[in-house]
Amino acid sequence: MSRHENRVAEQIAHEAALFIQREASSASLITVTRALMRAHGQRATVFVSVFPAEESRAALHFLEGRRETFSEHLKQHTRLRPLPHVTFLLDDGNSLKT
Numbered sequence: 001m002s003r004h005e006n007r008v009a010e011q012i013a014h015e016a017a018l019f020i021q022r023e024a025s026s027a028s029l030i031t032v033t034r035a036l037m038r039a040h041g042q043r044a045t046v047f048v049s050v051f052p053a054e055e056s057r058a059a060l061h062f063l064e065g066r067r068e069t070f071s072e073h074l075k076q077h078t079r080l081r082p083l084p085h086v087t088f089l090l091d092d093g094n095s096l097k098t
Helices: 003-023 052-064 065-077
Strands: 030-038 044-050 085-090
Touching: 003 030, 003 044, 003 065, 003 085, 044 052, 052 065, 052 085, 065 085
Parallel strands: 044 085
Antiparallel strands: 030 044
């Protein structure tokens, strides 16, 4: 990733953490571990860890259901234009950190 893509990924990860803190219930702890930019900045993948692990599917379902709301959050709190298409994935610790 370029330096610009790294900065954008860090900004998206930070905003995702704030959004999750505000929107998620206390049934599980959802932590943003990192974000990766793909397709020349058109796509962003936000990796999360979930505790307890049994709540992982529910947490991912929650995040995917709030994807549009998160895009609105990014639009209001960042200057990213155009906004990347964001997906949320569980960070299993085996993914490459590139």
